Amino acid sequence: MEMMEDPPDDGQAWSIPDIYESEEFRTCVQAAERSILAHCPQRTISECITVCESMAPVSRVLKIHNKAILVTYESDISDILAGGFRKCNSDAVSIKQTEKRVFLMWINRKKFNSTQQPVCKNISVLKQRNYQRLLMNETIEGQMKILGNRTKNQSERQQVLFFLRQCIQDVVDLTRPNYLVVPFGSVLNGFICDTSDLDTALVYTGSKQKQANETVLLSEIAKKLKMLDSYNSILSIFHARVPIIKYHNRLLEVGGDISYQSINSSGKTATICLNALSRCSPSVVPFIMTVKLWTKLYVDWFPSKFVFTALALFYLQRCQIIPPIQNIKSLQWMGRNGSV
Incomplete structure (x- = not known):
């Protein structure tokens, strides 16, 4: 992670970069738009990669699990x-599109050409460790050294979370095309780890006259x-201060929240600030x-x-390792072009 310059003295405004305007963010969004999830119940991972490559050139493969x-x-x-995936259907391969980006693949090993091997060399495995x-x-x-390193090399986890964001989008x-699914929290704030879930907010991008009621929209x-x-454990919590939907994606083995946010919500701004603060010092x-792990282990009863x-x-x-919040330059909720 690139460290930022030393924070200014008290009383000075500290202009921070907007992670949502960064090349890193755009790359993650664009990669998710070019991604699919292949479900292989027979554990035929290598064969499924070969089938996916027959559809179009592949740049990266991430093994979620077996x-x-x-x-x-x-x-x-x-x-x-x-529907272009259908050209791969044969006696050896059967592909069913269960969701827009989720494909169920059945491979007949007896009829499949076993000499075919994946061409893509950028193949990695999503790892989780018992910390x-x-x-x-x-x-x-x-402990601090191990947990600090835990946030490094989390591009695979971030890739999964951004793909899930695209699936939610x-x-x-399908129902409300004028709403944008905006990620915030650990996926972008610099404190991501291999157990991070996905926090997202629905942000309206159309005219105010046609804006939906938040409870109706979330319902x-x-x-x-x-x-x-792909989704289970779906729970609608509408009587909270901030109504949300909680869910779990069983194929990705990731959970998430969906909330409704106004254009001036603090969720995105907090993510921008935390991302900047995470770069102030290696410590x-x-x-x-x-501290986060300690709270998980010893104060699990605490609501927040x-x-x-x-x-x-x-x-x-x-x-004086990070600057006071009041010295951080305020930022708008949406980007200049109003899009993710």
């Missing part, structure tokens, strides 16, 4: 999503998700991740874990 792969293509996949056991006999200093487009989205096999991320993260950030401010 029954699913996330395939990113080099260019636009509109033709594949519109509680790993940290058990470590000192605080050792596809669902929203429609929840109803659509319940119709899809910020290890310290915050250690972010309170402890806020206290940890305040401590770093007192130590």
Whole structure:
């Protein structure tokens, strides 16, 4: 992670970069748009990669687990999503499109050409580790070092979360095409780890006169998700201060929240600020991740874990490692062009 310049002295405005305007963000969004999820119940991962490559050139393959792969293509996949995948169906291969970007693949090993091998060399595996056991006999200093490194090399986790965001956007487009699914939280704030879920907000991009009621909108989205096999544990929480939908994607093995946010919501701004703060010093991320794990292990009863993260950030401010919040230049909720 690239470190930022030293924070200014108290009283000076600190102009921070907008992660939503960065090349990193655009690359993640565009990669998700060019991706599909192949579900392989027979654990025929290698064969499924070969089949995916027969549709179009593949740039990256991520093995989610032994029954699913996330395939990113080099260019636009509109033709594949519109039915181009059917050209691969044969006596050896059967492909069914269960969702816009999710494909169920059955491989007949007896008829499949076993001499075919994947061409793509950029193949990785989504890893998860039991950090509680790993940290058990470590000192605080050792724990901070391990947890700081935990946030590095999380491009695979980020890839999965951005793909899930695109899938949610596809669902929203079916009913409310004027709403944008905006990710925020750990996926972008610099504190991502291998257990991070996806926080998203629905932001209206059309005229105010046609803006939907938030409960009605979320109810429609929840109803659509319940119709899809990939999603389970869908819970609508509408009586909270911020109404949300909680869900779990069983193929990606990732959970997430969907909320309704106004254009001036603080969710995106907080993500921008935290991302900038995470780059202030190499000690910020290890310290915050250690506090977050501590809260998970010892204060699981507390309703809001972010309170402890806020206290940890305040401590770093007192130590003059990060600047006071009031010195950070305020940023608008949406980008200049009003899009993700």
